[in-house]
Amino acid sequence: MKKILLISSLWFFCNTAYCADSAKTNFSNKPKLVVGIVVDQMRADFIYKYRAKYGNGGFKRLMNEGFFFKNSHYNYVPTYTGPGHASIYSGATPALHGIIANNWFDKARNKKMYCSEDATVHALGGSEKAGQMSPKNMLTTTIGDQLKLSNNNQSKVIGIALKDRGAILPAGHLANAAYWFDSATGNWMSSSYYMAQLPAWVNDFNNKGLAKNYLNQEWQTLLPLADYSESLPDDNLFEGAFKGEAKPIFPHDLPKLAAHNDNFGLLRTTPFGNTLTREFAIQTIQAENLGKHAVTDMLAISFSATDYVGHQFAPQSIEVEDTYLRLDQDLAQLLKFLDSWLGKEQVLVFLTADHGAVESPSYLESVRIPAGNIKVSEMAGTIEKFLQEKYGENLLLDYSNQQVFLDHKKIANLKISVAEVTNTLTEFLLTINGVAQTVTKTALGNSSFNTGINHYIQLGYNAQRSGDVVVTYAPGWIDADKATGTTHGSSYSYDTHVPLLWYGWKIAQGQSFQTVEITDIATTLALLLDIQAPNGNYGHFLQPLISK
Numbered sequence: 001m002k003k004i005l006l007i008s009s010l011w012f013f014c015n016t017a018y019c020a021d022s023a024k025t026n027f028s029n030k031p032k033l034v035v036g037i038v039v040d041q042m043r044a045d046f047i048y049k050y051r052a053k054y055g056n057g058g059f060k061r062l063m064n065e066g067f068f069f070k071n072s073h074y075n076y077v078p079t080y081t082g083p084g085h086a087s088i089y090s091g092a093t094p095a096l097h098g099i100i101a102n103n104w105f106d107k108a109r110n111k112k113m114y115c116s117e118d119a120t121v122h123a124l125g126g127s128e129k130a131g132q133m134s135p136k137n138m139l140t141t142t143i144g145d146q147l148k149l150s151n152n153n154q155s156k157v158i159g160i161a162l163k164d165r166g167a168i169l170p171a172g173h174l175a176n177a178a179y180w181f182d183s184a185t186g187n188w189m190s191s192s193y194y195m196a197q198l199p200a201w202v203n204d205f206n207n208k209g210l211a212k213n214y215l216n217q218e219w220q221t222l223l224p225l226a227d228y229s230e231s232l233p234d235d236n237l238f239e240g241a242f243k244g245e246a247k248p249i250f251p252h253d254l255p256k257l258a259a260h261n262d263n264f265g266l267l268r269t270t271p272f273g274n275t276l277t278r279e280f281a282i283q284t285i286q287a288e289n290l291g292k293h294a295v296t297d298m299l300a301i302s303f304s305a306t307d308y309v310g311h312q313f314a315p316q317s318i319e320v321e322d323t324y325l326r327l328d329q330d331l332a333q334l335l336k337f338l339d340s341w342l343g344k345e346q347v348l349v350f351l352t353a354d355h356g357a358v359e360s361p362s363y364l365e366s367v368r369i370p371a372g373n374i375k376v377s378e379m380a381g382t383i384e385k386f387l388q389e390k391y392g393e394n395l396l397l398d399y400s401n402q403q404v405f406l407d408h409k410k411i412a413n414l415k416i417s418v419a420e421v422t423n424t425l426t427e428f429l430l431t432i433n434g435v436a437q438t439v440t441k442t443a444l445g446n447s448s449f450n451t452g453i454n455h456y457i458q459l460g461y462n463a464q465r466s467g468d469v470v471v472t473y474a475p476g477w478i479d480a481d482k483a484t485g486t487t488h489g490s491s492y493s494y495d496t497h498v499p500l501l502w503y504g505w506k507i508a509q510g511q512s513f514q515t516v517e518i519t520d521i522a523t524t525l526a527l528l529l530d531i532q533a534p535n536g537n538y539g540h541f542l543q544p545l546i547s548k
């Protein structure tokens with residue numbers, strides 16, 4: 001009754017040209033705060049697999065009150081963390097944003113490099129090595145950059161993650177700050193790229209010693225062990241144990257294990273790393289007054305612990321399930337905080353992942369599904385030996401991220417072409433167990449692939465930075481030196497299919513089965529915010545998203 005009265009009185013007072021204009025302006029108001037949430041290594045089916053055990057305030061709240069794209073995919077390889085975060089926020093793929101992996105072989109300097117390394121900047125609040133980081137190796141803008149360009153730098157844009165790359169790449173080149181976790185000190189840190197010194201509130205947060213508190217407790221399961229019926233038994237052959245631990249089973253004695261497992265770094269491989277991230281994110285919103293300015297602010301949060309736990313224990317483990325049940329609680333707390341800070345109608349939230357993961361190949365083999373591990377060093381040795389025997393010289397500079405980097409100078413001295421060597425090599429590579437397909441730099445340069453694996457490769461291939469031959473492993477096969485745990489990086493759906501949920505400001509309630517791509521996120525954000533899309537962006541608007 002009250003609502004009807006309010007609407008009719010509004011109609012009465014607004015029935016003038018002036019009021020119609022202001023009502024229109026109110027309707028087109030932008031969200032006060034955009035919160036991007038990336039869950040590191042979250043496969044789409046984790047939404048359903050653990051659904052019965054999630055509470056109502058986290059993943060389920062996003063699904064029940066927001067919009068769920070059930071068929072959201074990465075559209076390139078390799079599906080790694082650095083490229084994933086860069087692509088979500090730039091709407092570009094590695095072909096343009098240049099983040100072709102987490103680490104890659106730098107042809108110009110003839111050495112390995114890291115995606116967010118920057119020797120010209122210095123650490124703030126943590127160890128120097130962990131702090132020489134910036135977004136300078138990313139070649140395109142992000143949505144946060146465009147937001148700041150749109151209003152002469154008035155918006156505040158901040159990135160947060162345990163991993164530096166999970167904070168730095170999303171926040172972009174113009175960010176006010178990116179903060180990440182230093183395993184040497186247990187502190188949140190940054191670099192001189194962003195500021196001259198850490199804000200006092202960051203030091204105050206660090207001085208609370210929360211990281212140490214979390215490491216002073218055991219990691220027990222949230223529910224009784226018997227309730228984790230979706231996962232394999234706690235003691236199984238496919239999980240990696242922590243160093244200093246006889247078996248990979250609960251409870252994990254964190255106070256005892258820290259000294260053997262990178263001290264504070266151990267926190268990253270527990271669900272408490274995500275909880276610490278949530279606590280720091282809320283502190284950031286409060287301390288920086290995000291969402292309480294005249295223009296839209298943006299916070300990019302990445303929950304990295306899911307990835308560390310996933311790599312070590314693999315998706316079929318109780319450790320992974322427990323980490324997701326606890327992340328669900330952290331999400332609920334974050335959403336509850338946003339309710340009280342700004343209200344749902346003022347905040348635009350999206351949640352996705354930077355890649356999925358395959359079940360541990362050893363586990364797949366144990367249940368008679370074809371799969372396997374390829375040792376990178378052995379693969380490099382095999383290629384090296386073949387080239388040596390064929391051409392009388394070692395022509396291999398590097399094998400990494402399933403790419404072959406050849407020594408072009410040596411090839412020129414032999415008076416043969418790179419294309420000749422790559423064509424010969426691809427024939428040989430196809431004789432190796434676990435290799436499904438190969439494609440050469442020449443083929444990628446001469447053709448435009450619109451479908452299939454080569455399409456994914458082309459979008460992930462940066463002509464300046466990528467290698468001479470790209471190798472594709474068969475489904476279920478990964479680069480791995482050990483039989484436990486798992487990884488990601490392929491163009492198969494277990495790595496490309498990730499959740500995509502939108503919630504809050506103007507977002508309709510619903511779901512869609514249409515295939516959408518990770519590059520659509522930044523395009524959609526740009527259109528919702530009435531700003532230019534990032535400069536390498538080629539996504540599409542996620543049409544069903546908005547209520548009429």
Ligand SMILES: [Zn+2]
Nearest residue numbers: 040041081354
């Ligand atoms: Zn990742």
